[in-house]
Structure formats: structure tokens, C-alpha cells
Amino acid sequence: MTLLEVDGIDVAYGDVQVIWDVSFSVSEGETVALLGANGAGKTTVLKTICGPLAPSAGTITFHGEPIGDLEQDEVVPKGVTHIPEGRDIFTESTVKENLRLGAYTNPDGMADQFERVYDVFPRLEERRGQQAGTLSGGEQQMLAIGRGLMSDPDLILLDEASLGLAPVLVEDVFDAIERINEEGTTVLLVEQDVNNALHIADRGYVLESGRLTLSGDAADLAEDERVAASYLGG
Structure with a gap:
């Protein structure tokens, strides 16, 4: 069953548009990875889901209820938690x-x-x-x-959980995320550590310059050369 549905959202900071027509979904019990290089718009998407930003177009629904226009203190009681970078x-x-x-x-x-x-x-x-x-x-x-x-929460939005950590601690954090998901909490994971993210994810989406360019099963994306290319800008 679909838990989170993001449908055709545009997002801007003032007059500057940074997200174009982004659509994706997260089903109950999944771990979904949102991947991309620095500046791709990943954090902006999370902020738009959880309240600090609002889409200028498109819709966001959670448990079938629109949340795109809600403030963060209204989103959290509905079952969404954001763990920021x-x-x-x-x-x-x-x-x-x-x-x-x-x-x-x-x-x-x-x-x-x-x-x-x-x-x-x-x-x-x-x-x-x-x-x-x-x-x-x-x-x-x-x-x-x-x-x-x-x-x-029913859904955790995790932004760059491994950033700046020593490799042994990165492993501990990803093990914990995997366990949290196995215990029933759905996870949307924004991450630059592609290998670890796709290792624990069920599915993934790749964001480049504010637009979704790839999606698929995590195992397939892990073998797709275009994923690595997206981090190099080509």
C-alpha cells in the first residue's frame, strides 16, 4: 500500500525554481533511496515533504491525505519524522x-x-x-x-545519515537504519553513499539538477553506470 505519494511537484526558493515536476512514491514497509550529487535537490525534496517548504505545483499525500501545504509541526503528528543533515x-x-x-x-x-x-x-x-x-x-x-x-513515526525522512562519519560508524548507522525498517518503520533515505544506500534500500530514485532521471529496484540501480555518472555531472 502506498504510504507517501509525491506527484509532479515544483519547488522554488523565492523566484528561483530548483525542483521540476518530481514524482515518486514510497510504500508501507519500504526503504527508498533518493540519490544524487550535491546540489541535486534531494534535501529540498525532503523539506517540501515535511513542511519547511511548500510546492508551487503538484501534490504530496501521506496515508492518502494532502500534506503539501502543512507546516512541519502539523506534519509530525501525522506520522512523518525528518532527521536533517x-x-x-x-x-x-x-x-x-x-x-x-x-x-x-x-x-x-x-x-x-x-x-x-x-x-x-x-x-x-x-x-x-x-x-x-x-x-x-x-x-x-x-x-x-x-x-x-x-x-x-510511520515514515522517517533521513538526510545524509552517514555524512562525515568514519567507515566503521557508517556501517553501524546503516545497520541501525536497516533494523528500524525491519521493525516496521518506512524509510526515505537521502544519501550520497550510493553503495550502502542501495544495499539496504528496496528501490531508488536519482535526482539531477532538480529533475528525476532514473528510478528502479535498488539492485538494478547498483549495477547501472548512469547512477555513477549522475554524481560526476554526466
Whole structure:
């Protein structure tokens, strides 16, 4: 069953259009990768889905309900969580305080979600009283993902989860994303690490200069030379 449907959206920053006629879908239980080089428009698409931006044309529906004109604080309670590039954690607060803030739309389920997050990321439980700004980069990324899980979302939008991490930590993060999906949360993954993204994804889309140019099963895209070419601008 289709969970998210993006249909023919155009997006602009002021008078400058950056997304043209983009359409794609995400079904319940899938991990879908949105791939492309820097500046391709991937982050803009996520921001348009979750509220900070609105499409100038086209529609976005979630669970069959239009959400394209909603603000972010209206989208989150419907079951969409956005984990942005750069993590945006509260560095002066503890790990547990950061996680608690993620449950503001789900106060009744907070205890269960703490248990789930600590099960996926045992390191966060070990450091639950530690100031978030003192965590390593990998641990901060785990915290950002964990905070997103605290709202018990149906769909997680993950923006460059592996960016800037050491290879061993990249593997840990992708393992965690795979597990979160296996436990029932649908994932839309924006990622420059093509190999790892397509390894855990069911399907993928390639964005170039604000336009979708390729789509298909993840295994097929992993073998498609045009995917690598899109990162080199040709």
C-alpha cells in the first residue's frame, strides 16, 4: 500500500525554481533511496515533504491525505519524522533530554519508545546522562535518529545519515537504519553513499539538477553506470 505519494511537484526558493515536476512514491514497509550529487535537490525534496517548504505545483499525500501545504509541526503528528543533515541536536542538553523532546507528539508512548531506542542504540542508554555535545559524531547521529524514533513515526525522512562519519560508524548507522525498517518503520533515505544506500534500500530514485532521471529496484540501480555518472555531472 502506498504510504507517501509525491506527484509532479515544483519547488522554488523565492523566484528561483530548483525542483521540476518530481514524482515518486514510497510504500508501507519500504526503504527508498533518493540519490544524487550535491546540489541535486534531494534535501529540498525532503523539506517540501515535511513542511519547511511548500510546492508551487503538484501534490504530496501521506496515508492518502494532502500534506503539501502543512507546516512541519502539523506534519509530525501525522506520522512523518525528518532527521536533517547536520543532526540539529541540543548540545547543552543530555542524551535523555534530547530523546524526551522527540516524544512531544507521543507522550503516552514515551516509555516504550525509550526502550526501543535504547534497544537499537545501546550506546545511548550508556550515555543517557551525558551532555549531547560531548558525544562523538557517530553517537550524535545515533541520537538524532533515536530522537526521531521517539515520536513513533510511520515514515522517517533521513538526510545524509552517514555524512562525515568514519567507515566503521557508517556501517553501524546503516545497520541501525536497516533494523528500524525491519521493525516496521518506512524509510526515505537521502544519501550520497550510493553503495550502502542501495544495499539496504528496496528501490531508488536519482535526482539531477532538480529533475528525476532514473528510478528502479535498488539492485538494478547498483549495477547501472548512469547512477555513477549522475554524481560526476554526466
